[in-house]
Amino acid sequence: MTRVIVVGGVAGGATAASQLRRLNPDIEIVIYERYRDISYGSCGMPYYIGGDVEKWDSLTNMTPEKFRDRNIFVKTEHEITAVNSKENTVTVYDKNSDTEFTDSYDYLILSPGGSPKKLPAVKDAAQTFSLHKLADLDYIVEFIEENNIKEAVLVGSGYIGLEVTENLTKRGIKVTMLQHDEQIYKNIEADMNGVLYEAMTEQGVTLKLNTEIDYVDGGKAVLSNGEKIDAPLIITGVGITPNTKFLNSSNITLKDGLIPINKNGQTNIDNIYALGDAVMTHFQHVPEKTTQSALAWPAHRLAHIIANQLAGDRSITHEGLLGTNIVKFFDYNIATFGLSEKDVAEIPHFTVDQKQKNKSGYMKDASPIHIRVYVSKDSGLILRAAVVGTEGVDKRIDVLSAHTRLGGTVYDLINIEIGYSPPFSSPKDVINMIGYKAIEKAEDL
Numbered sequence: 001m002t003r004v005i006v007v008g009g010v011a012g013g014a015t016a017a018s019q020l021r022r023l024n025p026d027i028e029i030v031i032y033e034r035y036r037d038i039s040y041g042s043c044g045m046p047y048y049i050g051g052d053v054e055k056w057d058s059l060t061n062m063t064p065e066k067f068r069d070r071n072i073f074v075k076t077e078h079e080i081t082a083v084n085s086k087e088n089t090v091t092v093y094d095k096n097s098d099t100e101f102t103d104s105y106d107y108l109i110l111s112p113g114g115s116p117k118k119l120p121a122v123k124d125a126a127q128t129f130s131l132h133k134l135a136d137l138d139y140i141v142e143f144i145e146e147n148n149i150k151e152a153v154l155v156g157s158g159y160i161g162l163e164v165t166e167n168l169t170k171r172g173i174k175v176t177m178l179q180h181d182e183q184i185y186k187n188i189e190a191d192m193n194g195v196l197y198e199a200m201t202e203q204g205v206t207l208k209l210n211t212e213i214d215y216v217d218g219g220k221a222v223l224s225n226g227e228k229i230d231a232p233l234i235i236t237g238v239g240i241t242p243n244t245k246f247l248n249s250s251n252i253t254l255k256d257g258l259i260p261i262n263k264n265g266q267t268n269i270d271n272i273y274a275l276g277d278a279v280m281t282h283f284q285h286v287p288e289k290t291t292q293s294a295l296a297w298p299a300h301r302l303a304h305i306i307a308n309q310l311a312g313d314r315s316i317t318h319e320g321l322l323g324t325n326i327v328k329f330f331d332y333n334i335a336t337f338g339l340s341e342k343d344v345a346e347i348p349h350f351t352v353d354q355k356q357k358n359k360s361g362y363m364k365d366a367s368p369i370h371i372r373v374y375v376s377k378d379s380g381l382i383l384r385a386a387v388v389g390t391e392g393v394d395k396r397i398d399v400l401s402a403h404t405r406l407g408g409t410v411y412d413l414i415n416i417e418i419g420y421s422p423p424f425s426s427p428k429d430v431i432n433m434i435g436y437k438a439i440e441k442a443e444d445l
């Protein structure tokens with residue numbers, strides 16, 4: 001019987017295993033997960049801290065027992081320490097028995113994700129945590145409750161930093177956010193991120209730019225600016241490193257620590273597939289540009305593709321990503337897709353900005369929405385889009401992203417029929433206005 005081993009049992013791994021079982025009832029599937037938990041919603045964890053997720057149990061989808069019922073064998077606390085791609089075997093370290101054994105596969109699916117980067121200045125302090133796996137959530141919540149935490153220091157301002165800041169604040173904890181340079185949340189343009197500063201001021205979050213922790217002294221943090229601040233809880237959110245060291249001797253190609261994959265989800269070795277935060281792929285609309293998309297949508301999409309590939313349907317392939325993403329920070333939402341600002345600068349383009357109300361201006365709760373698109377001078381495709389506002393940001397980024405994904409140019413946006421009624425949009429929505437403005441701008445190029 002064909003045997004598939006899956007490395008990593010959370011977003012990519014658990015989903016790929018489930019999809020494969022759905023498509024093929026006979027294949028043998030084993031998931032190895034090095035930690036305690038499998039198949040949980042990492043994305044919901046910040047919201048458990050703040051109370052929007054009320055039940056811890058609702059964060060978990062499948063348990064090893066439920067998988068067992070579907071004839072999928074899950075081994076938690078089992079770490080793959082090496083892959084021998086010539087022999088089609090993996091070396092497995094069983095943490096419980098402190099023993100090592102070898103297992104063999106016909107196909108290997110890698111979804112090992114990443115690990116949070118550690119900051120040397122704080123990593124050994126007992127009050128330092130990062131929020132990455134479900135057990136981290138438990139440690140953080142327990143620590144807050146046991147120590148009656150009322151203040152916290154948040155290091156880093158990526159999307160997890162923002163979400164954790166919001167949710168700690170909602171829990172009544174006063175947050176000081178530290179950013180080592182002078183721009184927070186670099187995923188959005190520096191001249192569009194003003195809403196983040198506004199939200200921090202409104203919500204009583206203290207932001208210190210160009211500031212790092214030099215060292216921790218008991219319950220205090222000594223900062224690079226010489227200040228000593230209360231730091232009974234420190235949470236770091238400074239990015240992830242792909243968990244691919246165990247592949248070093250495997251003959252699987254790695255680039256910058258990431259696993260490049262082809263349209264089938266295959267690595268350079270035919271019977272080894274990969275997905276999730278540890279893979280390198282390319283943009284769908286600019287295929288010559290590579291990307292790592294450490295987000296849940298791509299992991300789920302590739303799980304479906306790889307499962308179909310292994311189940312024998314080779315027609316379902318991966319066409320690249322747009323990197324569509326959105327984050328909520330208190331009342332504000334920020335979304336982007338496409339190339340980074342740095343990468344977009346290498347391609348001849350022009351930009352179009354449109355600021356208008358998200359719904360009919362006479363509605364009392366209409367609020368501003370700001371869209372910027374970067375348009376390829378050659379193709380008219382939107383290379384990058386950024387959207388900032390309160391309500392309606394999700395709709396606009398999704399329309400722009402779907403339009404681009406299906407090959408639509410910026411000029412076609414004038415024909416996008418937005419569902420209109422005053423509480424939702426305007427007869428000429430911000431999306432349409434981007435199209436009209438782009439046509440005008442292109443005439444002057």
Ligand SMILES: Cc1cc2nc3c(=O)[nH]c(=O)nc-3n(C[C@H](O)[C@H](O)[C@H](O)COP(=O)(O)OP(=O)(O)OC[C@H]3O[C@@H](n4cnc5c(N)ncnc54)[C@H](O)[C@@H]3O)c2cc1C
Binds near residue numbers: 078
């Ligand atoms: C707090 C938080 C909030 C997030 N919010 C969002 C969001 O709002 N939107 C969004 O799109 N994405 C979000 N993400 C990102 C999203 O969760 C990831 O993109 C997704 O989980 C990636 O799936 P993965 O399978 O690659 O990695 P993971 O889900 O991290 O799973 C990898 C698993 O592999 C295991 N593993 C690693 N190496 C080995 C080994 N050698 N042997 C055995 N097991 C191994 C790891 O222990 C881990 O459990 C969030 C992530 C976090 C942490």
